[in-house]
Amino acid sequence: MKIFRFLIVSLLFLICNTYASHAGVFSFKRDNQITSDTTTFVSPFHDDNERCLKCHGQGKYEYTNETLGRQVKALMCSERIVNREDFYRSNHKSFSCTDCHSSEYVNFPHAGELRMEQKYNCIDCHGGDEKFAQYHFEEIETEYQQSTHFKLEEDGFTCWKCHNPHSYKINIRNKDNLKETISYDNAICLNCHSDFNHFQLLTDREEINIIQKHDWLPNQKAHFANVRCIECHTKINNNIPVAHLIKPKGEAVKLCNECHSKNSILMASLYKFESKAQRRDGFFNGIILNESYVIGANRNEYLNLFSLIIFIGVIGIIGIHIVFRISKNNKNY
Ligand code: HEC
Ligand code: HEC
Ligand code: HEC
Ligand code: HEC
Ligand code: HEC
Ligand code: HEC
Ligand code: HEC
Numbered sequence: 196m197k198i199f200r201f202l203i204v205s206l207l208f209l210i211c212n213t214y215a216s217h218a219g220v221f222s223f224k225r226d227n228q229i230t231s232d233t234t235t236f237v238s239p240f241h242d243d244n245e246r247c248l249k250c251h252g253q254g255k256y257e258y259t260n261e262t263l264g265r266q267v268k269a270l271m272c273s274e275r276i277v278n279r280e281d282f283y284r285s286n287h288k289s290f291s292c293t294d295c296h297s298s299e300y301v302n303f304p305h306a307g308e309l310r311m312e313q314k315y316n317c318i319d320c321h322g323g324d325e326k327f328a329q330y331h332f333e334e335i336e337t338e339y340q341q342s343t344h345f346k347l348e349e350d351g352f353t354c355w356k357c358h359n360p361h362s363y364k365i366n367i368r369n370k371d372n373l374k375e376t377i378s379y380d381n382a383i384c385l386n387c388h389s390d391f392n393h394f395q396l397l398t399d400r401e402e403i404n405i406i407q408k409h410d411w412l413p414n415q416k417a418h419f420a421n422v423r424c425i426e427c428h429t430k431i432n433n434n435i436p437v438a439h440l441i442k443p444k445g446e447a448v449k450l451c452n453e454c455h456s457k458n459s460i461l462m463a464s465l466y467k468f469e470s471k472a473q474r475r476d477g478f479f480n481g482i483i484l485n486e487s488y489v490i491g492a493n494r495n496e497y498l499n500l501f502s503l504i505i506f507i508g509v510i511g512i513i514g515i516h517i518v519f520r521i522s523k524n525n526k527n528y
Pocket of ligand 6: 224260298333343347356383384385386388393394395397398399400424425427441442443445
């Protein structure tokens with residue numbers, strides 16, 4: 196009898212373990228090795244740009260007031276400050292300021308009519324260019340024109356509102372920098388959606404309280420750190436790396452099992468870059484498990500089968516045990 200008891204106990208232990216590993220007790224996370232840019236870029240226009248950055252590069256600028264005949268110090272408003280480090284790390288780091296801005300800007304005070312200057316759009320430079328085909332600019336443009344923000348174009352909404360001309364840097368999406376990508380991308384939206392100063396430039400609507408509007412989402416903090424706004428707010432498009440069609444609020448993802456299920460939408464959005472690894476190590480959506488544990492999205496087929504076998508085994512052993520007990524008890528009478 197002892198051997199049976201031992202068997203049952205050890206089997207129960209095994210079952211517990213199987214479920215524990217299901218529940219993510221065992222960590223599959225990998226160390227985040229951040230591959231940092233070690234080479235420092237030296238712009239051919241460094242000196243040219245300093246003509247602007249001597250005023251626009253920090254909070255204070257100086258100029259000679261010809262009338263008073265002396266140097267005047269003043270504060271540069273924060274919106275007009277261009278951070279050198281960010282600029283020389285951005286996609287357009289090899290540019291001169293005056294590639295995009297009129298060269299008349301070297302003069303100060305800047306001429307009034309420069310304010311009316313027409314700015315280039317992304318598509319003006321990137322449209323129809325083979326070199327940038329992988330980014331699908333044309334398709335992004337089409338999606339943007341169908342997005343909910345497009346109606347604000349007349350009030351000044353452009354691609355530049357999400358892609359800061361002086362700091363935008365495309366993110367390499369891989370599992371090593373996923374958390375950074377998430378916070379970087381969310382900051383793009385929050386630049387308006389948690390900063391009423393920027394928001395009110397484009398609409399007369401009352402301030403939208405993002406936290407309150409999403410209070411149906413349990414543990415909002417964990418969610419916002421692990422998914423991007425665009426996961427729920429854009430229409431999935433398999434052709435382009437980042438979907439740009441932001442749907443009206445009524446069409447946003449609200450059902451939990453859109454993510455917490457085997458067919459998680461995250462595989463077509465956030466984890467698109469490696470969705471090929473779907474069944475890696477026998478885990479459905481194995482890649483998600485590397486980064487976070489999304490209840491319901493990670494199931495292991497082998498573990499499922501294994502626990503079923505164990506379950507049947509245990510029932511069998513208990514059955515045999517009972518039969519022996521009954522027959523032994525019967526003999527005792
Ligand atoms: C002597 C300091 C100084 C220098 C040099 C300078 N700026 Fe400015 N710039 C300012 C100040 C102050 C403002 C805000 C007041 C204004 O718009 O005139 C400004 C405003 C601007 C604006 C915003 C205009 C708008 O539409 O409101 C742009 C764009 C700009 N500067 C670009 C440049 C570029 C490009 C250069 C270099 C070629 C440059 N600036 C050089 C001080 C300077
Ligand atoms: C790739 C094109 C590009 C380059 C390069 C560029 N800018 Fe700009 N800049 C823009 C655009 C577009 C805007 C208008 C942004 C908007 O509408 O939100 C702008 C706006 C500005 C403004 C006004 C800020 C504001 O929010 O209105 C200043 C000041 C400025 N740029 C300075 C510079 C300086 C200084 C450099 C060089 C270090 C530079 N820019 C390089 C495209 C560029
Ligand atoms: C004035 C022309 C011009 C405008 C406007 C412009 N770009 Fe660019 N962009 C370029 C050029 C040229 C390069 C290549 C720079 C280099 O190789 O150093 C580039 C590089 C890039 C890259 C990196 C490509 C790569 O493979 O390294 C991205 C992403 C990008 N731009 C996105 C945008 C977006 C988004 C906008 C609008 C918000 C925009 N660009 C507006 C000319 C422009
Ligand atoms: C509402 C905000 C928003 C607007 C408007 C917007 N974008 Fe984006 N875009 C994003 C976000 C967020 C990303 C992801 C950034 C990342 O991680 O690199 C992105 C990424 C991109 C990329 C890089 C795609 C890749 O391969 O990773 C390109 C190119 C781009 N946008 C072009 C555009 C163009 C062109 C427009 C205007 C027609 C535009 N965007 C307007 C938010 C926006
Ligand atoms: C898990 C999915 C999900 C995520 C992640 C998410 N949202 Fe939402 N969001 C929704 C849904 C669903 C609604 C509609 C809520 C309603 O109608 O009650 C909504 C509503 C909104 C609205 C409209 C509010 C109104 O009433 O006008 C804005 C703006 C918004 N979200 C912005 C964001 C921003 C910015 C982020 C990222 C920080 C974000 N959302 C992340 C699902 C999401
Ligand atoms: C430059 C500012 C700005 C940025 C950046 C921005 N938004 Fe908005 N967004 C607005 C404004 C303004 C409105 C209100 C539009 C209106 O008047 O109805 C809005 C409305 C919305 C709505 C509600 C649409 C509806 O049906 O009422 C959603 C959802 C939304 N934004 C999501 C996003 C997401 C996701 C991002 C980032 C990818 C983002 N926004 C980035 C300014 C911005
Ligand atoms: C856009 C995809 C998405 C949607 C929609 C979504 N979730 Fe999540 N959820 C996630 C991700 C990713 C995580 C992993 C967070 C982590 O790693 O901590 C998560 C984690 C959780 C957690 C664990 C949080 C914690 O404390 O660590 C709970 C509980 C949860 N979600 C419940 C829900 C419920 C209930 C809904 C529907 C109202 C929902 N989720 C909708 C993506 C989503």
